[in-house]
Amino acid sequence: MYRVSMKLVNLDSVQIRKDFNVVQLRHLLSSSEYSSDFDEEVEGCDLKEVEGKKVSFEGVVFRDPVELYRELQSNETRVKHRREDFGTLVEIFQSFLRSGWVSDQSLAIYIGASFFPTAVQKFKKFFLKRCPDEVAKYLVSLGPSVESQHFLFPVFSEFCLERFPDEIQRFQDNVHSADLTKPHTWFPFARAMKRKIVYHCGPTNSGKTHNALQRFMEAKKGIYCGPLRLLAVEIFDKVNSLGVSCSLLTGQEKKTVPFANHVACTVEMVSTYEAYEVAILDEIQMMADSFRGYAWTRALLGLKADEIHLCGDPSVLEIVRKLCAETGDELVENHYERFKPLAVEAKTLLGDLRNVRAGDCVVAFSRREIYELKLAIEKYTNHRCCVIYGALPPETRRQQANLFNDQDNEFDVLVASDAVGMGLNLNIGRVVFYTLSKYNGDRIVPVPVTQVKQIAGRAGRRGSCYPEGLTTTLNLDDLNYLIECLKQPFDEAEKVGLFPFFEQVEIFARQFSDVTFCQLLDKFGKNCRLDGSYFLCRHDHIKKIAAMLEKVLGLSLQDRFNFCFAPVNVRDPKVMFHLQKFAQSYSQNLPVSIQMGMPKYSARNNTELLDLEMKHQILSMYLWLSFHFKRETFPYAEKAASMATDIADLLGKSIMNSYWKPRSKADSKAGYFKEGRGT
Ligand SMILES: Nc1ncnc2c1ncn2[C@@H]1O[C@H](COP(=O)(O)OP(=O)(O)OP(=O)(O)O)[C@@H](O)[C@H]1O
Numbered sequence: 020m021y022r023v024s025m026k027l028v029n030l031d032s033v034q035i036r037k038d039f040n041v042v043q044l045r046h047l048l049s050s051s052e053y054s055s056d057f058d059e060e061v062e063g064c065d066l067k068e069v070e071g072k073k074v075s076f077e078g079v080v081f082r083d084p085v086e087l088y089r090e091l092q093s094n095e096t097r098v099k100h101r102r103e104d105f106g107t108l109v110e111i112f113q114s115f116l117r118s119g120w121v122s123d124q125s126l127a128i129y130i131g132a133s134f135f136p137t138a139v140q141k142f143k144k145f146f147l148k149r150c151p152d153e154v155a156k157y158l159v160s161l162g163p164s165v166e167s168q169h170f171l172f173p174v175f176s177e178f179c180l181e182r183f184p185d186e187i188q189r190f191q192d193n194v195h196s197a198d199l200t201k202p203h204t205w206f207p208f209a210r211a212m213k214r215k216i217v218y219h220c221g222p223t224n225s226g227k228t229h230n231a232l233q234r235f236m237e238a239k240k241g242i243y244c245g246p247l248r249l250l251a252v253e254i255f256d257k258v259n260s261l262g263v264s265c266s267l268l269t270g271q272e273k274k275t276v277p278f279a280n281h282v283a284c285t286v287e288m289v290s291t292y293e294a295y296e297v298a299i300l301d302e303i304q305m306m307a308d309s310f311r312g313y314a315w316t317r318a319l320l321g322l323k324a325d326e327i328h329l330c331g332d333p334s335v336l337e338i339v340r341k342l343c344a345e346t347g348d349e350l351v352e353n354h355y356e357r358f359k360p361l362a363v364e365a366k367t368l369l370g371d372l373r374n375v376r377a378g379d380c381v382v383a384f385s386r387r388e389i390y391e392l393k394l395a396i397e398k399y400t401n402h403r404c405c406v407i408y409g410a411l412p413p414e415t416r417r418q419q420a421n422l423f424n425d426q427d428n429e430f431d432v433l434v435a436s437d438a439v440g441m442g443l444n445l446n447i448g449r450v451v452f453y454t455l456s457k458y459n460g461d462r463i464v465p466v467p468v469t470q471v472k473q474i475a476g477r478a479g480r481r482g483s484c485y486p487e488g489l490t491t492t493l494n495l496d497d498l499n500y501l502i503e504c505l506k507q508p509f510d511e512a513e514k515v516g517l518f519p520f521f522e523q524v525e526i527f528a529r530q531f532s533d534v535t536f537c538q539l540l541d542k543f544g545k546n547c548r549l550d551g552s553y554f555l556c557r558h559d560h561i562k563k564i565a566a567m568l569e570k571v572l573g574l575s576l577q578d579r580f581n582f583c584f585a586p587v588n589v590r591d592p593k594v595m596f597h598l599q600k601f602a603q604s605y606s607q608n609l610p611v612s613i614q615m616g617m618p619k620y621s622a623r624n625n626t627e628l629l630d631l632e633m634k635h636q637i638l639s640m641y642l643w644l645s646f647h648f649k650r651e652t653f654p655y656a657e658k659a660a661s662m663a664t665d666i667a668d669l670l671g672k673s674i675m676n677s678y679w680k681p682r683s684k685a686d687s688k689a690g691y692f693k694e695g696r697g698t
């Protein structure tokens with residue numbers, strides 16, 4: 020008699036046997052060493068209650084799965100199930116697909132997580148078509164349960180070993196190295212499709228996203244993937260206002276619109292399991308971003324969509340052509356020109372902020388400079404300023420953007436960082452660079468050419484109050500660099516980013532004992548093999564979190580991996596401290612609580628403003644964790660969301676009322692005024 024138990028496959032014993040092949044795996048599955056504790060478990064489970072009667076399923080319970088599989092295989096006549104049984108059987112397969120135990124066990128027969136859903140899907144089709152009545156009845160009596168999973172798994176294994184020898188072999192080959200070559204083969208679903216890729220290629224403000232959105236809204240089912248929460252929200256609002264129901268999905272929030280078939284999300288949240296008619300990957304040049312590039316690469320290679328619209332500048336066009344040749348997808352290129360050319364105002368502001376006018380966006384690259392500029396402009400001109408910078412919550416940035424866009428108020432100047440640089444549509448007539456150098460975390464460097472182009476491109480958007488765009492600098496010294504940047508063609512990216520799935524890191528980890536997760540990431544970085552078109556994304560911030568979490572014991576490798584992707588500013592010790600506390604509670608299986616006083620008033624000074632920003636980041640991190648971990652461990656998600664909204668509100672009010680001087684710094688760039696009048 021064939022017996023299979025919970026200990027069907029011991030992962031470690033499989034992984035260390037490097038020379039395993041499919042035949043040996045099959046032997047392992049049927050060997051008695053994995054069945055020792057089964058007898059006790061199945062004792063008496065052959066008697067089940069069906070429609071009020073006790074029915075014996077002895078003939079089914081103890082069937083040899085190999086033999087059962089053979090019978091299914093040879094059964095050519097299609098089986099018809101009773102409607103209610105069929106419903107239960109489908110639920111059983113859904114629970115099988117979702118079961119962590121089944122996917123873990125599948126790993127041991129080298130069915131990787133990316134291929135697992137395909138394998139289950141095919142198995143379900145095969146099984147339901149051919150399964151004998153008594154087996155179906157037995158399964159129905161078990162329902163979607165651990166028992167039905169245990170019953171089905173050995174048959175599933177047999178099916179996989181016979182049907183997918185190539186996939187198993189490929190995965191097996193990858194197991195013993197940090198192999199990131201041929202990433203297009205990681206997505207068999209997408210590879211089974213003939214996708215059409217449309218590259219909307221052109222400079223800023225040329226209608227790329229607009230055109231892609233037309234196809235998106237016509238489609239029966241669509242997904243928009245953007246680089247920022249703010250952009251995802253902009254698309255969510257726009258599409259819904261045009262009468263197409265669209266949900267929103269970001270790392271921190273989920274707004275489900277009833278009956279919506281469309282979703283606007285941030286690119287990291289994209290699902291490669293769901294099928295779409297049209298997908299948009301906005302700002303596709305971000306594929307070459309050293310930190311986040313992997314998310315665009317993964318979406319491009321893995322999205323299950325008939326049509327994928329890429330919007331971006333031409334810098335990754337050549338590499339997209341290459342990738343499409345590898346994946347076999349059809350590529351259509353649509354080239355765009357800017358609606359109205361961007362003109363450089365050679366006069367500059369002559370070093371004098373009193374030359375700022377309505378519709379200007381003054382760009383600086385530090386929070387301190389932004390507030391100093393706001394203060395100076397408001398003090399020496401009649402203009403009021405809105406501000407946008409990265410550390411502000413998206414809600415506040417949006418509120419500031421709306422305040423600036425609205426022509427019926429006194430807030431007619433925007434002071435912003437590079438956070439305005441991507442895709443946003445603002446009523447900007449002229450972009451004025453306060454400076455063209457910035458701190459890159461290490462030293463002061465010139466602002467990269469692509470960023471200068473992106474930011475300058477915010478001026479003169481079609482449909483705005485200023486359809487003719489201008490750009491200039493505060494000081495004459497910076498003008499030449501601005502002109503140089505705008506003249507330069509787009510750099511061609513040679514490589515795009517890649518980062519392993521958890522599963523790849525986990526498999527790599529099995530070769531080592533006694534290494535910390537941080538060391539493991541280091542080893543992975545050093546050993547990983549990549550094809551010429553890819554680079555491994557920078558993960559310094561991930562390693563920083565990993566190093567901090569080493570003090571937290573009891574976290575699984577997967578938990579560590581997931582925690583490391585939490586959106587935190589690793590340079591902020593207070594936020595890091597809270598992340599550690601959250602991880603600590605999580606590791607002890609305790610409900611993770613938010614221990615934070617809620618401010619009642621808007622900020623009266625810079626310290627209070629920083630405190631509000633920090634508190635919002637902590638709440639935002641809590642929300643992100645609640646979406647990425649067991650929800651019940653983060654029971655205060657709703658409270659966190661409402662606290663975050665209140666803080667974003669307070670931040671908005673604080674900014675509007677801020678007349679204080681930000682933290683002064685000795686090296687503050689002096690002189691906003693021609694006569695050298697300080698602020
Ligand atoms: N055909 C059109 N009819 C009306 N408005 C349009 C049209 N094309 C574009 N627009 C408007 O012009 C503005 C800029 O377009 P869009 O956002 O598509 O540019 P983009 O090329 O994606 O720019 P970026 O590179 O900055 O993202 C938007 O406000 C958009 O709604």
Ligand SMILES: [Mg+2]
Pocket residue numbers: 227228229301330442
């Ligand atoms: Mg765009």
